Amino acid sequence: MVGFACTNGERFAFPSRIHALPGRYPPIIPYVTTVGELGEFPLIERIASAIDRASLAAATAGGFSLALGIGDDAAAWSLARGVQVTTTDTAVENVHFTQQTTPWADLGWRTWAANVSDIISMGATPLVGVVTLGIPGSLDVTAIDDLYVGMIDACRAYGTLIAGGDIVSSRDVFVSVALMGVCEGELLRRDVAQPGDVIGVSGPLGGSAGGLRVLQRGLMSSDALLTAHRRPTPRVSTGQALLDAGVTGAMDVSDGLVADLAKLCRASGVGARVDSPLVPVASALHESFSDEESLLCALGGGEDYEVLFTGPRQAVERAVASIDGAAVIGEIVTDTPGRVIVLGADGNELEVSDAGWEHLST
């Protein structure tokens, strides 16, 4: 089964020939409406059928080769070259998304894209992942169909594969992806920033947070903010552009610029100063929000999946020149590890304590 474009996961137990059954996608089973009525095995079959039909392009970087397809306790693959890079990222209902503001297909796209972003920000190429679904038996089957439509869209966009996964019963929906990529050169890291380094970001920020506010408040807005929220598109080329420019310090902005910069600074044992007028703000924010709220979205909103990077000024400026939308936004300084100061246009420090996403706030 080497080269078979979609593979298997732990609980995916069915023969690959089922994939070839005639019928429309998604298969129509009119008398079944919930995943509980459909049952675990037919649901897995249904998902795998969708993946199989969609996964015509195979991942190829690093001499990637699939050894075992859908239908066993685990998926199997090999890399001929490079270092394997593995991340995991999860979306939980009513924490990271609500059914009111996030269509299922967008949930699938976003969860996959969030993992792709982590791989990119290591300087690696995303390849293959496994998906865990936590779902209540009462969920409509069409929700799962739509979820995989979005996830498969993201797979196609990034040349990646769904290799299988696990389905478990859960009161709240959660979608967890573990994604693997390959790095054939140097790894981009969080722990190499030094005082005197300058800080860059790969593109405009705040669009996703703005889109969420538009949805939550029922505001008027162009499609740009909604698209930024629902279909963030991390760029695979960014990692390579950073390495080509000689930058080796990087992480993705998933929880918010200030919060994530603080993490990078902690990892490197340094502090940072951000000049807020330099921070690229998603232009569509100004259509719906004041300048102040737009800046707050850019400083504190997460899920834009741009890359934050640090390095010597010359290297960072080379990188900024080669990445569309990138900008220099500040400097690494000697300070309490993890302390980030944001300066306003007047040079005074801004209060941004509310910026960023705290995962365990009660």
Next chain:
Amino acid sequence: MVGFACTNGERFAFPSRIHALPGRYPPIIPYVTTVGELGEFPLIERIASAIDRASLAAATAGGFSLALGIGDDAAAWSLARGVQVTTTDTAVENVHFTQQTTPWADLGWRTWAANVSDIISMGATPLVGVVTLGIPGSLDVTAIDDLYVGMIDACRAYGTLIAGGDIVSSRDVFVSVALMGVCEGELLRRDVAQPGDVIGVSGPLGGSAGGLRVLQRGLMSSDALLTAHRRPTPRVSTGQALLDAGVTGAMDVSDGLVADLAKLCRASGVGARVDSPLVPVASALHESFSDEESLLCALGGGEDYEVLFTGPRQAVERAVASIDGAAVIGEIVTDTPGRVIVLGADGNELEVSDAGWEHLST
């Protein structure tokens, strides 16, 4: 950081030198009782500190080498030989466990062991994994301490590493592991069983299900059943013993013998006949249950993490002779794919429709 025994995950953003801070494990922070009060970052620091102190033995099979340690968007490693085998398995509160019947340390052990079992049943050696925790902010910090004590115990027992992970807020607790192993020879598969093959199982079944019943009903029992439920111990040697004997068909028994055999049969397009008097029943079951209930535990109870295997009679008998506690239990037959018939001592078919674990039952 090559060779550093514990690595990193997506949201694990802190410098490795924090690991070296003096203090007891787990660090005592007397004025903090819940993970919400402690906060995401200190919780990750606390977990990583525990992992770091414990992970002195590094995974070594397949020329495994760790490229990047804790503190970045992703973990990184390489294999010099073999095929990578990847699985994922998740435990959800009130679905797979309750706080009443499963101490946190046992939850950690069991979730890791369930993934180890999947890797073993592919004929591979488990190496390294990432852990996603879904937890409410109101959870006691000591619960997480205990969870990792159990998971690290399992890591030590199997020579495996926790490479990082993700922490997300969730109303119900869930623990999801994605585990990687290496296979340097042939893979054991579900889809190669043929009519005429005989069926073997690697050891006694039903102990875990019996332990759960003892806990739920407050029955008297020896420790054997409770240990089977709380600390199942899949055996890494089983996969190699099967391959040495010439067996290539296998899967682990996680959802129950009959349910899992049905999956193997579906994957291979065959049916199966099980002779129930041949099924090895965990001996401690008879202390607490009738013969009939003991057999039902063995046929339908999951989570013993023994291996089910199929192959030509001679190969299976060689395997059974080399695996302590293993037995031949039946035969693969031509039938509707996935149909499993269980025969009683009198040769009549038993009704076992309730056997096995359905993940989405409402």
